[in-house]
Amino acid sequence: MPPVLDPALWPSTALVDEAGVVAVGGVPVTDLVAEHGSPLYVLDEADLRSRARAYREAFVAAFAEIGAEVDVYYAGKAFLSVAVARWMHEEGLRIDTATGGELAVALRAGVPGAEIGLHGNNKSDEELERALAAGVGRIVLDSLEEVVRVAAAARARGVRAPVMVRVTTGVHAGGHEYISTAHEDQKFGLSIAGGQAERALHAVLQHPELELVGIHSHIGSQILDPAGFEEAARRILELRATLATTTGHLVPEVDLGGGYGIAYLPGEVPIDPQQVARDVARTVAAVCRTQGTSVPRISIEPGRAVVGPAGITVYTVGTVKPVTFTDEDESPRTRTYVSVDGGMSDNLRPALYGARYHAVLASRGSVADAVTSRVVGKHCESGDVVVHEVELPVDIARGDLLAVPATGAYGRSMASNYNMVPRPPVVAVRDGDARVLVRRETEDDLLALDLG
Ligand SMILES: Cc1ncc(COP(=O)(O)O)c(C=O)c1O
Numbered sequence: 001m002p003p004v005l006d007p008a009l010w011p012s013t014a015l016v017d018e019a020g021v022v023a024v025g026g027v028p029v030t031d032l033v034a035e036h037g038s039p040l041y042v043l044d045e046a047d048l049r050s051r052a053r054a055y056r057e058a059f060v061a062a063f064a065e066i067g068a069e070v071d072v073y074y075a076g077k078a079f080l081s082v083a084v085a086r087w088m089h090e091e092g093l094r095i096d097t098a099t100g101g102e103l104a105v106a107l108r109a110g111v112p113g114a115e116i117g118l119h120g121n122n123k124s125d126e127e128l129e130r131a132l133a134a135g136v137g138r139i140v141l142d143s144l145e146e147v148v149r150v151a152a153a154a155r156a157r158g159v160r161a162p163v164m165v166r167v168t169t170g171v172h173a174g175g176h177e178y179i180s181t182a183h184e185d186q187k188f189g190l191s192i193a194g195g196q197a198e199r200a201l202h203a204v205l206q207h208p209e210l211e212l213v214g215i216h217s218h219i220g221s222q223i224l225d226p227a228g229f230e231e232a233a234r235r236i237l238e239l240r241a242t243l244a245t246t247t248g249h250l251v252p253e254v255d256l257g258g259g260y261g262i263a264y265l266p267g268e269v270p271i272d273p274q275q276v277a278r279d280v281a282r283t284v285a286a287v288c289r290t291q292g293t294s295v296p297r298i299s300i301e302p303g304r305a306v307v308g309p310a311g312i313t314v315y316t317v318g319t320v321k322p323v324t325f326t327d328e329d330e331s332p333r334t335r336t337y338v339s340v341d342g343g344m345s346d347n348l349r350p351a352l353y354g355a356r357y358h359a360v361l362a363s364r365g366s367v368a369d370a371v372t373s374r375v376v377g378k379h380c381e382s383g384d385v386v387v388h389e390v391e392l393p394v395d396i397a398r399g400d401l402l403a404v405p406a407t408g409a410y411g412r413s414m415a416s417n418y419n420m421v422p423r424p425p426v427v428a429v430r431d432g433d434a435r436v437l438v439r440r441e442t443e444d445d446l447l448a449l450d451l452g
C-alpha cells in the first residue's frame, strides 16, 4: 500500500501512486521534473481555487447571519502571478497589493482597479499616482504624513481617494516576532492606545479629497489561535463607535486583515475558516449591539491560507552525508544531512523565522528503515536548512526527488538569487495537465542585469 499524504499538509489532489511517486493535479512529480527541471514549485489550481472559495463562502455566510456583507481580498504578497490574480478574481475575491509591482500584476490580470487595495508603510509617490490612476478601491493609509500626501495627490488629479486607516490594536499574534504586526513597537499602522489612530481618522475626515471607507487592522501571520481576531475586531469596533460619537461619521467598513494559520507539519491543525468566521461574526454582532452601532461591511485579507497548502516544492537530492556530532548531554549522535538543489534562495522561511517543514521521498517507494534526517540547501550558509528534522528512508540517494508540502505561500514570493542561483519556475497543475505560470530564471537572466 503506498503511503497516504496528510490532507492538512498537501494539496487536495496530491497522492502517492502504486510506484510510490507523488502526483499532484494528476501529474507525477517525476514527469514534472523531467519536463521543467528541479527545483520546481508546483501549484494545484483546483486546490487553490477551492481554498479561495472556502474562505469567501465561510465569511460571506457567517456575516450574512448578522446582516453584514463581506469582501475577501487575496493577499498577493503570499504569491502573485497574472494567472493567480485572474483565478482569484474568477472565484469572487479581490486583490490586496502591497507595492506598485503587485498592483501591476493585478492590473495585468484584468482585475478592475475598484477591486484592488494598496497597502504599504512607505508608499512612493509613483505608487500612489499609479493607484489613483487605476482607481483602486482603497488606499490603506499607514501614517499621519501619508494622509496629507494622498490628499495632495488626489487633489492634483481632481479625484476623491477612497482610503482606510491602518490601526494597531495592541493584539499580539502570529507565528514569529517578525510576522506579528499589531503590537505597538513596530513599523506598521497607527496605534489606537497611543491616540495616533484617532488623530489620523480625524485628519482624513478634514480632507475633502479623501473618502474614509474603512478602518483596517492586520494582527500578524500564521496565527493558529483564533482568539486574537475577535479581540482585534472588538478594539476596532470600539474605536469606530468612539469616532462616530466625536465626529458623527460611522465608518462603513472594517478590514480585519489576514493571518489565518496553516499546517506545516503532520499533526498541526490549521485555522478552520468556517469556525473563525462564525466566531468573529458573533463578536462583531455583540460589540455593535453594545455600542449601539450598525454592523459594518467586513473585509479580510488571507494570503497564506489560500495559496500555502496549494503549493509544494520538488527538489532533487544531491550529496547525502551522515554527520556525527556530540549533543548537549555529551552523547555522540549521527544525523543524515540530505542536500538538495535549492534551499534558502527558494524558501527563506526556515532561515528567517526558524520555520519548520515536512518532506517525503517523492520519486519512488522505499521499504528501507527511516532515519532522522535534515534536508539542507546548496547555499554557503549553515542556516540554509529546508527541513529541520524529518524521517526519511535510509536508502535515500543522489537523484531521488523530495517533495516539501505547504510552500505555496512566501516561497517563490520571497525567493532570491543568493549565490547567483536562478529562481525556480512555478508550474500549475490541473486535471493531468501542467502549465508554466512563471518561467525558470536562467544564468543569462542574471548576467543580463550585470552591466559589466
Ligand atoms: C496587511 C496585510 N494583509 C494581509 C496579509 C496576509 O497575511 P497571511 O498571508 O498571513 O494571510 C499580510 C501579511 O501578513 C499583511 O501584512
Ligand SMILES: N[C@@H](CCCC[NH3+])C(=O)O
Binding pocket: 077, 179, 181, 221, 222, 349, 409, 410, 414
Ligand atoms: N512572509 C511572512 C509573513 C509576513 C506576511 C506579510 N505581512 C511569512 O513567510 O510567514
